[in-house]
Amino acid sequence: MGNKSLIFCGNSPEFLDEKLTKESTAANGGTAFRIPSLINANGTLIAAADKASCGADWGYIELAVRRSEDGGKTWSDIESVAVPPARETRKSAECYASAFYIDPCMAVTKEGEIIMLADFWPECMGIHKSKLLDKKKIAYAMHDGKMLPLIYDRNNNFYYVLPNGEVLDSKKELTNYTVKAPLGSLYRNNEYLGNIYLNGAMGKNEESAKTTFGAPLKTPKRCYVFMLKSTDGGKTWSEPKDITNMILEKTDGTFLGVAPGTGLTLEDGKIVMPLYTLKNGSVSVFTTDGGETWHRMRRNPYAQNIGEWQMIAAPNGTIIGLGRQKIFGKTPVCISDNSAKSWIKCKKTALSAPQCQKSVITAGGYVFCSHPSGKERENGVISIGKPRMIKGSYEHIDWFKDIEINKGFFAYSCLAQIDDDTIGVLYESQPSSYIEFQTFKISEITK
Structure with a gap:
């Protein structure tokens, strides 16, 4: 294990242990935080998260970022890049008198521009109170x-x-x-x-x-997908833009949402982003023009995966999607052999985790997946594997080792490659408001 630092820290004892709130500063602090996203944009790390007025999945929630230009050793002060309209901003889960952003997912274009997608909800409680929709x-x-x-x-x-x-x-x-x-x-x-x-x-x-x-x-009142963009390494961001009209299907219902974490940049420059619905499964959308227009395959609008998911590209270009389990067990998998135009459901991979988002990347010929390893959201690990070709297709990943991230609570996380021999993980180590960052040397953890 290499560098470790606290990136986002809540300052309210109502949502975080009072001892830990003392670590909250003007540089890393706010009332509450959740849902990390992490990318490397030409050597600059961008960490994003939900910055909220309470620990719930509704209420007043901004999108906030911090930047590092030295591989995660030091970080810029926290900055809110998307601020929702609000009638109230009370620090209580009982308050939902605000629109809100939630669940950031970032990707980097071939030109080094950063695209962020996130859910946007009008005043309501999101998926947690459907009668308001x-x-x-x-x-x-x-x-x-x-x-x-x-x-x-x-x-x-x-x-x-x-x-x-x-x-x-x-x-x-x-x-x-x-x-x-x-x-x-x-x-x-x-x-x-x-x-x-x-x-x-x-x-x-x-x-x-x-x-x-x-x-x-x-x-x-429904879920909308908004996009932000940065052309200067995350220093400044565009105003949020509604892209829902380009990708929405009638069968999506009131929820077509972003799967938090990262998207995938293909060799031809196409950006593929993971979304999902509550009824029909996972969804991939893509842009070939840096986010100006977004597309979704109409003939195959859903991937047979479960909820929040993330993607990697195998050596031959096959895209492998890892999903979120309904209960503790093996991880759902789907693959695409045509640049995310359509998806095939595969056998589950032998990576066991509870019902929780996970992150997956490739680096140095290996596959790295961060996730809780316990029956509950606890004991974070990075599982290490190698993609294996069967009958001309990379449908399987041979997992051979787990590296401990922490003991105790562990929930959502996001991995990024920092350099040729380093990966970093941004993760929730408390139920709310405490998001840490660690680095690992690939040459050491793959021995």
């Missing part, structure tokens, strides 16, 4: 050859939002409303009417964030 409302509709977002009034009349923010009524006639993207501010002429992602009046603010109130026209 708008199952019968359509989120997008075709107009003039473009798939446009819809917003609704309290009588369920719908309106089209044009790319320039102008709003058409259901008869496709221009109104005096405008919507400011991506924050969702609604105006009538020059009068501010509130936010289309929020429900009611402004409330209590405990995070020093900018709060507002709900607009009379609202977007359907």
Whole structure:
């Protein structure tokens, strides 16, 4: 084991052991943290996570990043790169009076640009309270050859939002409303009417964030996929952009979400990102133009995998996807031999883990997978294996060794290759608000 450091640390005893909150500083701190993502962009490490007002999977949640230009020895101060609109930001799991981002997943283009996808939810409790979701409302509709977002009034009349923010009524006639993207501010002429992602009046603010109130026209409550991009190694980021209209299928229901961790950059420059639904399995989407447009195979819209998943490329270009178990046991696997256009379900691989996200990368001819090794979310390890070709296809990974990351609690994690002989892992070592980073030498752990 090499360098070890604390990257994100909560400062609230309500969500983290009080002794550990004393390690929270202006450089690494916030109320609560979860869901790590880690990538190497031309030698600069980018660590991302959910920065939240509480330990729940809803409420006020920003996306935050830190950068390292020396292989993880030192890190920049924490910076929020995506901030949701909110009516309240109370430090309580009972509060959900806010839109929120959650579950970052990053990839690096051949040109070194960073793409981040994440879920975005209007004010609700996400998948944890489905009765709050708008199952019968359509989120997008075709107009003039473009798939446009819809917003609704309290009588369920719908309106089209044009790319320039102008709003058409259901008869496709221009109104005096405008919507400011991506924050969702609604105006009538020059009068501010509130936010289309929020429900009611402004409330209590405990995070020093900018709060507002709900607009009379609202977007359907469902999960949206937003994209951010950095062209300078993570120093600055674009405004979040809704890409859901390019990849959504009717059969997805109210949830098409991002599988947190990292995407995969293929030899031809294509970026493949892992998503999933609650009904039909995993989903891969891809871009060939640096995130300007996104695509999804319509004939084979789902991969037969389970929930959150991650991907690697075998030596011959076959893509192998490792999924999340429903119960403790072997890991679900699917493969693609055509650059993620379609997927084939395979036998489970002999890598046992509980129901939890895992991370997988290739480096130095090996496969590395970080995950909890206990029956519960505990005892983090990096499993080491080698892809094996059978009948011309790399469908199997021979796992031969586990390297201990920690003892005790271990949940979500993300691996990245730092240099020719070093990998790093960003991981949750507490149920909430404590995300650490460690490095390992490939030559040492593969002996």
